[in-house]
Amino acid sequence: VLVTTIDEAITRLRAHGVTVTPARRAVVAAIFDTGEHHLTALEVVHRVERTRRRPDRATVYRTLDLLADAGVLRPVHLGTGPAIYHRTDHTHAHLVCTSCGAVVEIPAEAVDELTRLLERDARFTIEPDQIVISGLCAMCHDV
Amino acid sequence: VLVTTIDEAITRLRAHGVTVTPARRAVVAAIFDTGEHHLTALEVVHRVERTRRRPDRATVYRTLDLLADAGVLRPVHLGTGPAIYHRTDHTHAHLVCTSCGAVVEIPAEAVDELTRLLERDARFTIEPDQIVISGLCAMCHDV
DNA sequence: CTTTTTGCAAAGCTTTTGCACCACA
DNA sequence: TGTGGTGCAAAAGCTTTGCAAAAAG
Numbered sequence: 001v002l003v004t005t006i007d008e009a010i011t012r013l014r015a016h017g018v019t020v021t022p023a024r025r026a027v028v029a030a031i032f033d034t035g036e037h038h039l040t041a042l043e044v045v046h047r048v049e050r051t052r053r054r055p056d057r058a059t060v061y062r063t064l065d066l067l068a069d070a071g072v073l074r075p076v077h078l079g080t081g082p083a084i085y086h087r088t089d090h091t092h093a094h095l096v097c098t099s100c101g102a103v104v105e106i107p108a109e110a111v112d113e114l115t116r117l118l119e120r121d122a123r124f125t126i127e128p129d130q131i132v133i134s135g136l137c138a139m140c141h142d143v
Numbered sequence: 144v145l146v147t148t149i150d151e152a153i154t155r156l157r158a159h160g161v162t163v164t165p166a167r168r169a170v171v172a173a174i175f176d177t178g179e180h181h182l183t184a185l186e187v188v189h190r191v192e193r194t195r196r197r198p199d200r201a202t203v204y205r206t207l208d209l210l211a212d213a214g215v216l217r218p219v220h221l222g223t224g225p226a227i228y229h230r231t232d233h234t235h236a237h238l239v240c241t242s243c244g245a246v247v248e249i250p251a252e253a254v255d256e257l258t259r260l261l262e263r264d265a266r267f268t269i270e271p272d273q274i275v276i277s278g279l280c281a282m283c284h285d286v
Numbered sequence: 287c288t289t290t291t292t293g294c295a296a297a298g299c300t301t302t303t304g305c306a307c308c309a310c311a
Numbered sequence: 312t313g314t315g316g317t318g319c320a321a322a323a324g325c326t327t328t329g330c331a332a333a334a335a336g
Binding site for chain 1: 219220222223238240241247249250253256257260261264265266267268269270273274275276277278279280281284
Binding site for chain 2: 303
């Protein structure tokens with residue numbers, strides 16, 4: 001069940017017994033109104049429409065938690081810095097360059113293959129969206 | 144060139160132009176005197192022998208940096224919480240259970256296979272020691 | 287009217303940094 | 312006597328929490 005629009009996300013929240021308030025709706029809108037599927041909590045704060053009073057950081061963090069519980073977002077720590085939250089409608093793994101910090105996404109098909117490989121070897125249920133691999137991106141490697 | 148003993152680590156530090164002080168030696172000893180190959184900075188602080196005055200956190204962090212630069216240790220963030228530093232003489236990837244926090248290691252052979260797969264698909268040079276994958280361990284999955 | 291949610295401020299946790307002191311060549 | 316290492320304390324960055332005021336049902 002993919003969640004790809006604001007309305008679907010709101011519906012999903014309700015299905016999880018979460019009351020939908022203006023602040024929460026604003027957070028959801030900020031996330032789905034952008035092409036980015038990688039946002040930090042603070043980026044969400046700054047993106048909330050200026051039409052309403054900007055929600056407090058605490059509220060945004062709490063809402064992101066609710067969205068994660070509802071399966072709309074997945075929080076991922078890319079090593080250093082703040083967690084990024086990414087939408088679950090776009091499965092991918094993350095390659096992080098230890099030199100320049102660039103984040104490259106691995107497409108779903110490769111992630112599938114990878115997941116199969118891992119689950120074959122380890123008694124572990126992989127969360128495909130939470131694969132983080134560090135290394136050097138092509139540009140930094142060539143320097 | 145694997146670094147597997149205190150002396151090799153000390154030698155490696157010297158080769159990188161780092162002067163070896165009692166405090167630094169104590170940190171190296173604390174790391175190599177234990178069966179663990181996963182230590183946080185604070186665990187290192189607490190493990191330093193009680194025979195000498197315990198080095199300050201800052202000193203330990205600075206020394207861990209030096210050891211990382213020298214290729215003796217690799218810092219890895221397992222999502223939440225402090226970074227772990229693991230010895231480079233024991234290549235492995237990390238599976239982290241999002242429910243109980245357990246860390247399962249993926250052995251070198253599987254990591255190799257994984258690395259090949261990834262480097263085939265992405266123009267990226269993988270750091271095999273810095274693969275972190277979240278999911279559910281067998282125990283938490285069965286509950 | 288009761289239960290949540292929100293904003294604010296404070297605290298938490300990990301790590302970094304500035305600076306004075308100290309050790310050692 | 313100068314170079315760099317160390318400890319201490321403070322700060323920085325991200326996130327969580329306690330609590331009183333506000334909003335929702």
